[in-house]
Amino acid sequence: MRTLLPSSPATVTTTPQTRRRRRFFIHSSAKRSDSFANGSRSSDWQSSCAILSSKVNSQQQSESLIPAVNGYNNPNDSNLNLVPFDNNNNNNNKSIQSKSKPLSITDLSPAPMHGSNLRVAYQGVPGAYSEAAAGKAYPNCQPIPCDQFEVAFQAVELWIADRAVLPVENSLGGSIHRNYDLLLRHRLHIVGEVQFPVHHCLLALPGVRKEFLTRVISHPQGLAQCEHTLTKLGLNVAREAVDDTAGAAEFIAANNVRDTAAIASARAAEIYGLEILEDGIQDDASNVTRFVMLAREPIIPRTDRPFKTSIVFAHEKGTCVLFKVLSAFAFRNISLTKIESRPNHNVPIRLVDEANVGTAKHFEYMFYIDFEASMAEARAQNALAEVQEFTSFLRVLGSYPMDMTSWSPSSSSSSSTFSL
Ligand SMILES: O=C(O)C(=O)C[C@]1(C(=O)O)C=C[C@@H](O)C=C1
Numbered sequence: 149m150r151t152l153l154p155s156s157p158a159t160v161t162t163t164p165q166t167r168r169r170r171r172f173f174i175h176s177s178a179k180r181s182d183s184f185a186n187g188s189r190s191s192d193w194q195s196s197c198a199i200l201s202s203k204v205n206s207q208q209q210s211e212s213l214i215p216a217v218n219g220y221n222n223p224n225d226s227n228l229n230l231v232p233f234d235n236n237n238n239n240n241n242k243s244i245q246s247k248s249k250p251l252s253i254t255d256l257s258p259a260p261m262h263g264s265n266l267r268v269a270y271q272g273v274p275g276a277y278s279e280a281a282a283g284k285a286y287p288n289c290q291p292i293p294c295d296q297f298e299v300a301f302q303a304v305e306l307w308i309a310d311r312a313v314l315p316v317e318n319s320l321g322g323s324i325h326r327n328y329d330l331l332l333r334h335r336l337h338i339v340g341e342v343q344f345p346v347h348h349c350l351l352a353l354p355g356v357r358k359e360f361l362t363r364v365i366s367h368p369q370g371l372a373q374c375e376h377t378l379t380k381l382g383l384n385v386a387r388e389a390v391d392d393t394a395g396a397a398e399f400i401a402a403n404n405v406r407d408t409a410a411i412a413s414a415r416a417a418e419i420y421g422l423e424i425l426e427d428g429i430q431d432d433a434s435n436v437t438r439f440v441m442l443a444r445e446p447i448i449p450r451t452d453r454p455f456k457t458s459i460v461f462a463h464e465k466g467t468c469v470l471f472k473v474l475s476a477f478a479f480r481n482i483s484l485t486k487i488e489s490r491p492n493h494n495v496p497i498r499l500v501d502e503a504n505v506g507t508a509k510h511f512e513y514m515f516y517i518d519f520e521a522s523m524a525e526a527r528a529q530n531a532l533a534e535v536q537e538f539t540s541f542l543r544v545l546g547s548y549p550m551d552m553t554s555w556s557p558s559s560s561s562s563s564s565t566f567s568l
Pocket of ligand 1: 272318367
């Protein structure tokens with residue numbers, strides 16, 4: 149994917165790759181080479197993140213003094229209805245009786261958080277769909293732009309952000325594979341999902357006409373979601389992939405590029421002063437991207453509303469156990485909403501000795517499944533107990549409320565609150 153460089157001197161930082169990011173981003177300063185199996189990290193990753201982590205350590209120390217309930221020990225989660233905690237009077241019985249009470253089940257089910265003050269990491273620059281999805285998931289949150297998906301994961305792990313909101317699949321463009329791989333490599337938990345209608349526009353500098361265009365730039369998903377419409381519009385020009393849709397708009401504006409249009413949101417047009425040449429250019433009016441919300445701690449699964457659970461598993465015998473795993477759900481009437489396979493990066497190839505035929509090579513996969521049940525339900529627990537018998541590796545990525553909000557295809561600004 150191409151990294152576009154702006155001309156503005158204010159954008160210059162250290163390397164060509166980071167120039168475009170300037171004030172907006174948390175940077176990924178190094179590559180990680182940790183393995184999902186043992187969570188180990190390479191020493192060069194640790195040292196290159198030193199500046200980031202030393203800042204974070206002092207923050208962590210002060211935050212650890214705050215009492216934690218349900219895994220939350222974030223000062224921003226002040227509306228969690230926590231049990232009063234009296235540090236000063238613990239020798240005073242009367243005070244203890246009047247001020248402290250035993251934990252009850254309601255204390256363990258925090259009131260829904262509407263996102264106020266939550267720092268939410270997303271990939272892209274302001275105007276990206278991911279920023280809008282973060283706002284839908286956590287209204288009034290403080291969005292934190294990150295230059296890569298990996299950085300959004302790290303921002304939560306390092307307590308720079310409280311949540312990350314990341315795309316995992318689009319109804320037209322399919323899965324965002326990178327995030328599936330990162331879910332496995334990091335230890336964050338899925339705590340919610342949000343389905344966001346994606347309404348694309350073709351943007352260019354004021355005065356530019358479609359006939360002048362020699363290039364259309366966008367996020368690969370943006371290009372994929374508008375492929376047929378671009379052709380129908382007669383735009384058989386070069387298509388170039390960049391890091392995010394709004395970043396494409398920003399690039400055109402910052403560099404006064406007159407032969408290029410961006411596929412991005414109407415909000416990106418407003419932010420970067422571009423004109424909308426075409427509105428609603430996605431190939432399907434109901435174009436929707438599913439995002440997941442990630443946190444350091446899981447939420448407590450419930451049964452009073454529809455929940456979804458995401459798991460990932462592998463087996464040494466490859467795909468031949470897949471039908472057994474699927475039947476564990478089928479027998480319990482648990483619907484699957486998604487199945488995805490990714491290369492098993494730890495063991496990508498398996499050599500199979502087949503007598504008289506030679507040595508066959510099989511690809512090894514990690515299988516990701518989303519199913520419609522809460523981990524608080526016995527049928528889900530039983531299904532996973534059975535799945536465990538057939539698999540060599542199994543991890544629950546999260547059990548979280550399903551996004552049941554209705555949305556209209558014509559509107560890209562549906563907003564509602566349903567997160568925990
Ligand atoms: O580029 C953006 O605006 C994004 O938020 C990323 C992203 C994606 O990764 O799928 C999100 C939603 C749309 O599907 C297009 C792009």
